Amino acid sequence: MASDLDPSTVVVHAGRPERVPNAPVGQSPVFSSTYVAGGDRGYGRFGNDSWSALEETLGELEGGRGLTFASGMAAVAAIVDLVPVGGRVVAPQHAYSGVLALLDQQAEAGRLQVDRVNVADTEAVVQAVDGAFMLWIESPTNPAMEVADIPATAAAGHAAGAIVVVDNTFATPLLQQPLQLGADIVMHSATKFIAGHSDVILGAVVTADDDLWTSIELRRRSLGAIPGPMEAWLALRGLRTLALRMERAQSNAAFLAQRLLEHPRVSRVRYPGLPGDPGRKRAEAQMSGFGAILSIELGGDAEAAQRVCESTQLWVHATSLGGVESMLERRRRWPIEVPTIPEDLIRLAVGIEHPADLWADLEQALRNGT
Ligand code: PLP
Numbered sequence: 001m002a003s004d005l006d007p008s009t010v011v012v013h014a015g016r017p018e019r020v021p022n023a024p025v026g027q028s029p030v031f032s033s034t035y036v037a038g039g040d041r042g043y044g045r046f047g048n049d050s051w052s053a054l055e056e057t058l059g060e061l062e063g064g065r066g067l068t069f070a071s072g073m074a075a076v077a078a079i080v081d082l083v084p085v086g087g088r089v090v091a092p093q094h095a096y097s098g099v100l101a102l103l104d105q106q107a108e109a110g111r112l113q114v115d116r117v118n119v120a121d122t123e124a125v126v127q128a129v130d131g132a133f134m135l136w137i138e139s140p141t142n143p144a145m146e147v148a149d150i151p152a153t154a155a156a157g158h159a160a161g162a163i164v165v166v167d168n169t170f171a172t173p174l175l176q177q178p179l180q181l182g183a184d185i186v187m188h189s190a191t192k193f194i195a196g197h198s199d200v201i202l203g204a205v206v207t208a209d210d211d212l213w214t215s216i217e218l219r220r221r222s223l224g225a226i227p228g229p230m231e232a233w234l235a236l237r238g239l240r241t242l243a244l245r246m247e248r249a250q251s252n253a254a255f256l257a258q259r260l261l262e263h264p265r266v267s268r269v270r271y272p273g274l275p276g277d278p279g280r281k282r283a284e285a286q287m288s289g290f291g292a293i294l295s296i297e298l299g300g301d302a303e304a305a306q307r308v309c310e311s312t313q314l315w316v317h318a319t320s321l322g323g324v325e326s327m328l329e330r331r332r333r334w335p336i337e338v339p340t341i342p343e344d345l346i347r348l349a350v351g352i353e354h355p356a357d358l359w360a361d362l363e364q365a366l367r368n369g370t
Pocket of ligand 1: 071189
């Protein structure tokens with residue numbers, strides 16, 4: 001497709017079959033475990049047209065070549081598998097707990113070494129990355145909402161000879177393109193905003209480096225964590241409306257962040273879009289919007305935070321994010337969540353409902369739950 005198109009147009013038009021008479025407008029799911037011999041596809045674990053349509057679209061959005069996986073964690077595992085035995089990974093202090101747990105498991109097994117740093121502290125990243133094989137960045141971080149300086153940390157990673165990976169799940173390819181900011185690999189839990197309807201688990205990787213793409217594709221076929229055709233189709237169908245969903249969810253999040261900031265029961269609001277947020281300037285520099293996730297704290301009161309989550313009627317009390325329906329949860333209810341995440345922190349994953357309805361329900365939950 002023409003490279004000067006706006007990403008909101010690319011999400012609608014990329015990854016479609018060639019426009020020839022009688023061609024379908026969109027790629028259908030292809031249910032076949034193998035292919036007739038003689039072509040380059042070979043077997044269902046090596047490729048599928050339903051994956052290709054999604055991969056092409058994500059590749060165009062991020063500026064590289066895509067690979068889809070059975071889940072975000074399968075994508076993470078394939079990337080981490082690039083690290084040689086004994087290699088060192090510099091990872092965020094705060095990030096999706098499943099990623100940090102995987103790195104810890106591999107470190108405990110003696111497969112690799114892990115150092116954790118606050119990725120919002122560029123100097124700390126510069127210090128830590130010396131001699132590392134991989135620098136793992138997540139920005140904004142889940143659920144602390146810290147913003148890493150991607151160009152500066154990626155440059156530090158490259159100066160140290162490290163492969164730089166960015167988990168772009170929170171920002172989506174519409175708001176942030178890490179490959180253009182200097183990263184080597186971008187990774188998504190496509191389960192979230194990309195698929196967008198809380199009905200699919202899927203992961204994705206995009207890189208502009210052909211050698212990295214080949215190494216990661218090899219891991220997908222050998223480790224076998226491939227997406228189902230139906231899941232890939234659902235994710236691409238969801239992706240078609242990402243720009244519209246993000247526009248509404250993001251404006252809802254900005255509205256709620258301001259209301260929550262003024263609420264007497266809320267002691268802290270973490271949202272890079274707020275004028276006083278520590279990540280605001282960086283987010284403005286490297287993102288085209290502040291996203292639809294925010295976190296709040298209730299002054300150290302974990303039980304009250306739990307009750308608030310259990311008191312909503314519209315907001316769904318569930319883990320996950322990026323769906324059309326708003327969700328909230330106290331992150332520390334999960335034993336693997338990082339202990340420096342406050343016990344009373346509630347992550348709000350804002351959806352596309354009417355902002356007044358979202359606020360009314362939150363407001364009553366804050367009143368009734370605390
Ligand atoms: N990265 C981030 C930032 C996430 O929030 C998640 C899941 O919550 C993952 C990765 C893992 O993705 P999945 O649940 O699709 O395996």
